[in-house]
Each structure stands twice: as C-alpha cells, then as structure tokens.
Amino acid sequence: MNDAWRQLVRWTLADESPATDSTMEVTLQWAPPWAAWVTLVLVIAAVVFFGWIYRKENLQRAIPKWAMLLAVRLTLVGIVLFMLYGLQQQPFQTDAPDLVIAVDDTESMSHLDTFSPGDESLIRSRVDAANLGEPTRWNQARTLLLENNESLMAKLRDRYNVRTYWMGESGRALTVPDDQFTELLQSATPDGQVSRLGTSLSQILEQQRGRPTAAIVLLSDGVTIEGPSLSEGAQQAALRGVPIFPIGIGSQQLSRDLRIEEVVVDPIAFVGDTLTFVVRLSAQGMAGESVRLSVADRENPSLTLNEQNVTLPAERVTREIRLQFRPEEVGEFDYVVRAEIEDGSTADDNFSVTRKVKVLDATIRVLYVQAYPRFQFRFLKMLLERQLKRSPVSGEDEKAFELTTILQDADQSYADQDETAQVAFPGTREELFDYDVVIMGDVNPAFLSREQLQNLQDFVQVKGGGLIFVGGQFYLPWDYRSTPLASLLPFSLDDARRSDPDQAYVQPIPVELSDLGLNTLPLQVTEMPADTIAAWRGMNQVYWHVPIEHLKPGAQTLANATRPDGSKQPLLTQQFIGRGKVMFLGSDDLWRWDYHDEFWMQAIRYLARSSLLDSDGSVEITVDRSTYRTGESATVRVRFFDESEAPPADDGVQLTLEKPDGRTRTITMSRVAGNRDLFEATIPGLTAGDHRLWIVQPLLRGDSGETEPPSTQFTVEPVAGEMTRLDMDLAELRQTASSTRGEYFSFLEADSLLEALPRGRQVRIQTLPPEPLWNSWKLALLFVTLLIGEWVLRKRMGLV
Helix, strand or coil: CCHHHHHHHHHHHCCCCCCCCCCEEEEEECCCCCCHHHHHHHHHHHHHHHHHHHHHHCCCCCHHHHHHHHHHHHHHHHHHHHHHCCCEEEEEEEECCEEEEEEECEHHHHCCCCCCHHHHHHHHHHHHHCCCCCCCHHHHHHHHHHHHHHHHHHHHHHHCEEEEEEECCCCEECCCCHHHHHHHHHHCCCCECCCCHHHHHHHHHHHCCCCCEEEEEEEECCCCCCCCCHHHHHHHHHHHCCCEEEEECCCCCCCCEEEEEEEEECCEEECCCCEEEEEEEEEECCCCCEEEEEEEECCEEEEEEEEEEEECCCCEEEEEEEEEECCCCCEEEEEEEEEEECCCCCCHHHHEEEEEEEEECCCEEEEEEECCCCHHHHHHHHHHHHCEEECCCCCCEEECEEEEEEECCCCHHHHHHCCCEECCCCCCHHHHHCCCEEEECCCCHHHCCHHHHHHHHHHHHHHCCEEEEECCCCCCCHHHCCCHHHHCCCECHHHCCCCCCCCCCCCCCCEEECHHHHCCHHHCCCCCHHHHHHHHHCCCCCCCCCCCCCECCCCEEEEEEECCCCCEEEEEEEEEECCEEEEEECCCCHHHCCCHHHHHHHHHHHHHHHHHCCCCCCEEEEECCCEEECCCCEEEEEEECCHHHCCCCCCCCEEEEECCCCCEEEEECEECCCCCCEEEEEECCCCCEEEEEEEEECCCECCCCCECCCEEEEEEECCCCHHHCCCCCHHHHHHHHHHCCCCCEEHHHHHHHHHHCCCCCCEEEEECCCEECCCCHHHHHHHHHHHHHHHHHHHHCCCC
C-alpha cells in the first residue's frame, strides 16, 4: 500500500491524525478473518447474486436505475467485508536517520588558494561575513557550517540525527553537544600531518555500522598522501548503500608544475645522420607560458645542439617535442635534455634527463638480390649508390652504403658494365657474413642452393645481420615453402594466396601506420608525428600487396593495408630472430612514394645495428628519477646497446630490488613494443629509504670475466607533511560521489545540498498502542446512509 493510499485512509477514517514528524511513523495493519481467496469468492458471488436478483425483479426498468441499486448493495457488502478485516493504524516512535558530516582537518586545509577574480570575491565576502579571516580552505569549510547562525546545520538537525567527524589522519567522532559545536569549530585548527582520507572514511563507516546512515557529507580537498584513496574507501560506502556528497574545498585552478616524463632516442646513430630525441613534456597550471627545451652534450653543456621554445596551450597538457641534430664525432656520448621555464628555474629530477648514444662512422654493406629489374630495384639501387656521408676524419664526403647487387635474369655483360653487380649469390658463409644488410626482392629460389639459403638464415640468427624481404608477384613468398627461409618470414606460408600476375591493379590501396609503427623511430619519415601519420596515409601509390592472413607468434605489424571491405592486412611487419631482425614489405610499389628515400635509408640503418656494433656487453639500467616520495611509482628501463645481446623472450630480463630493510624482490621486465633492445617495468608503492636495483637475468660479464651486473640506485623520501600536494583533487571527489550515487558540490554550489540529500530510513524504537479504524463512526454513518438511500430508491422505483 503506497503512501498516498495510507494518507487517504487516515484522513477519511481516523478521528485525528497522529504526529508524523521525524520521530513518528504510522502504518496501516489488517487482521483478515480468512484467506484472501475467500474474500474474492464472496465478492464475485455477491456481484452475480445481486445482479441476477435485480434483473429478475423488473426487466422493464431502465438499466441505469437497477445498476445503481446493484452498486449500492455491493458497496454495503464491501463495507461489511472492510469492517471484518479489522483495519487499524499502528504508530511507532522512531529515531531520525544519521547524517554524517566529516571535515578534513589536515594541514593542507590551511592553504590559501588562488581563485578566478569572480569566484574570489564571492568566497571572500562569505568568509568575511562569518568573521573567519582569510578564505583558506579551513575557513571555507567552517563558513559553510557556521554562517547565518548555523542555518544549514539547523535545517539538517530538523531532518536528521547529525553526527560530526574529523577526518584526515583518522576518522574521529566529535562527542560535543549541539550547543557547543560552534565553540569547538571556531577554536579548532587544521594540524593533521598526513592525509589518509580513504582510511578515515573506512573508520567512519565502521563507527556507523548498525546505524541508519542517510548520507555522508565530506568537506575536503580530496588529497590523499598515504594509504587508500578517497574513492577506494568509498567502495565500502557503495556496498552499504550510503551515498557520499563531497563538497570540494579549494580552487580548481592547478598549481604550476613542469616535468620531462620521458625521452626516447635511438641508442645508435651514424655520423652526419639526423639524431632525434622524442621528449614527452607534461605541465599543469602554466597555460600560456613558454618553456625552452634543449639538448646538449653533458661534457660540454654550454654548447646547445638543438632547442625549441614551446608555448603551453592549456592548464594541463602533455606534449611530444622533437629535438634533432646531426652528430659530427664518433664515440659514446651522454646527451642531456633540459627544460627551462621563462623565469629561468630548473630542477634536476623533473627538468633534465640524460640519455646515452653511440655514434658510429660506418659504411653499411648492403647486398640487394632481385630476379628481374623492376622499378623498385632501379629506384632503390640509385638511392644507395648516390647516398653520401661526411667523414669526421677527412671532412670529405664518402659513400654511406657499399652496395652489391645481384640480378638473376641479367647476363654476364651486365655484371661487367655495373660496378655494383655480381653474377652469383655469395657461395660461402664467410662471404655472406661480410654484409650488414641483405635485401631480398622477388628472387627465384631455384637459383639458390640449399646451402646458400641456410647461410642466409645463419646470417640473421648467428651474425645478427638485418634482412628485409620485398614481396613480388612471381616468387616471394610463395616459392619459399620448405626452404630454410620459411622460418624467417613473419607469417605462415600455408594460407598465403598467390597473386594473379595477369590481373590489372588500378585501385590504390590505403596504407596507415599501426600504433607500434608510429612509435618505431625508423618509420618516422618526417620530423613531426602528425606529419608522419599523414605521410603514410597519403601513400596512394600502392596498387598491389601480398595478402597476409595470420602472423606468426612474436611478429609485429608496423603498417597495414586496408581492403575494400574495410578490414586490414599487414603490409610491413618485423620480427626478431636470434641476434638479428627480419622485416617483410608486402609490396614493391613504394618507389612511387614521396618518402621512399627516407624510409629505406632509416630502415637499412635500423636493420644494420647488430651487425655493425662490436659487442662489449654494454647495458644501461636507468630510473626515471633519482628521488621519489613515499607511495609513488618508479619506472625502470634496461637498454642493451648491442641489441643482439638482448634476450629473445619479451620477459627475458629480471631485476632484483633491494629495499632499505635489506629485503629483496624480483621484478620481471617487459620488452617495449617495437624495440629489440629496450625493457621496462614499473615499481609501485615505494617505501622510504635508499633502494638498489641490479640485473640478474640475463647474466652479463664484464672485462674481467666475472659477473658484473649493471645496477642503479634511487632514494625514496618520506612525505614531508601535507604541503607537498596542494592541488584540490577534483577528479577524486567526483569519482567518490559518482561511485556511491551521491553528488559533488563546490563551495559556491553547497547551498543546493539540502535539496539533494536523501530522506533516509526511520528507525523504530517504540511501538505505541494501535488505533482501530474499522469501527470508525464515519464508516458506520456511510453504511446507514447507503442503506436508507437504497430503500428510498426502491420505493420510488415501485420495488418491494
């Protein structure tokens, strides 16, 4: 029975309505003399019986008149049944539900925020009217509870049993009477040293266990320094069905902060080639300000190699900036990327990052094999023949690539006329191992012996050479089933469909980089990422490609071709095999592309790394910062400068972390996608003290032959009080409200709090004597009136 029906029954039958304030609850109760189905049978029987009687008495009478008599008679029967059911109202003495008001009393609440001009005047005027001084967070919270003679508190106390708590270091109940609340709040100060808001909320909920809690109102900046966050503590409130209504105390304007989050650079560079540093810069509270990013050699910091001035466009932003220059000297260098804001301030941890790069002066030896002289062969041959580099010794231009070509369909005269041409594929393993990179075009495997194919497989797996296949319409990859090179292809040949060489391919195939390809430096054909994406998407000269259905485990897609039906197929793939790398380009149409030269030069250098490096076991282990705060996470990276020394498994690197108490734990690292040489791991929940990290897997040996694992150290400082984080955590407060079905309010919106709060559930504490309604004089008067009215109506109708 709903509330409207209860109110109607009470108003109709009760002599006087009992008090229905927050301390009283009234329900209606029945005492049925029999089962409900008996009443239903009686009603149906009465309808049938009286209807039959009235129809039989006078069939000539108008239907409306005897229908009225029938209705009156049935109403009389209904009143009798109603009285037999013994309706009575049962009052209960109740207690109002609890409303929890929790006030954050930690030291961060003493902070004086910077507001927008409009908000500041409104907030200051209200705090001044409450005679509380400066509009600090603490004074704002007290203003909401004390202004206008505690008008808000008075309204809440009329509806709820208001229970107040301090929260911060812990959840503590205020046990003072209501008339002393004002005095306590005026004299209190925010002196909590550590915010544990999630823990405090859990403690408040535990103290409220068993009590009807309508809602929890939080007055806080939402910042948690130790332990579970506020939204994590709110999960317990959500399970109990207690909504939380946070009132955010603080400014939504962010404090100024600048940080270099990451610097990515190719660890191997060539003299005279462009070296690119991809810098991820994050900032907040610095909209419109200018930041100068620069890169310099740590040994000569006064000489800036490249710099950019960046204007920050928003209050909170993360941007990728590229710094580029051409190294002119050979050696191993530590390059420092530094950020400097317009006032000239810097900080070692946040504003500078060091990366180690080996600069080589090497002519890459390339073997290019092709069956017939297609356009791709001619364009790439011309590029590698004319590409020059500046010698750091003589200062003169030298060839960047030492090219050897083999054209299977050519005759002897071709080899005599072209200085790059050879008649036959290298016959011995030693001859093949003289090269750094092999380009296999559409080569007929029938012209290669089994031993030569096996040597090519060893060239990749054992020597660490680079191999790139360029798919063709006649031989590659279909004729390489059951050959040693089948294991080098990044896909299975079982489901590879052969192309029709007679088909006319006239529709261009859309091409785009995968997410992995976008983050792979050799595929960056332009300076800016957006331009690189556009360059690959603008490649509208690919008309044919090898259809690849399934890649082998471990193979990676760098670029995709889009089918007419919208599905994607791998166009450019790579995989790491043994010490070397293998790439597969599924089309020979790239010679038409505007960025053909940039792609091939970078791809060849990328494939040549392992072959060119003299392995010295050099491995670098770094953390993103040297100093952390308690509870923060550290990002650790391990880079193998000779990538052929990197373990083949993606989880093949393990570290040992030694904590300040001497205990150790093992950390398994994951390979960074697209990087053979780079592994990464995150260490969460750091505790205070000095930590040490070293590599335990794989085992590395130094010059002495003994195991000398690379190591690094970092320090975790204890939280230096509440004032280390001063930005109001708006996202945390909103998440807390959303997860508990509450609502978030700012200081200026808190006037709407009362309308948003739920009524809560009354608690019955005493049962009062029941009041019968079935014997009401109003009901008896209605019964007699209907009985007389029926008799009068029957007389006027001439019925007995």
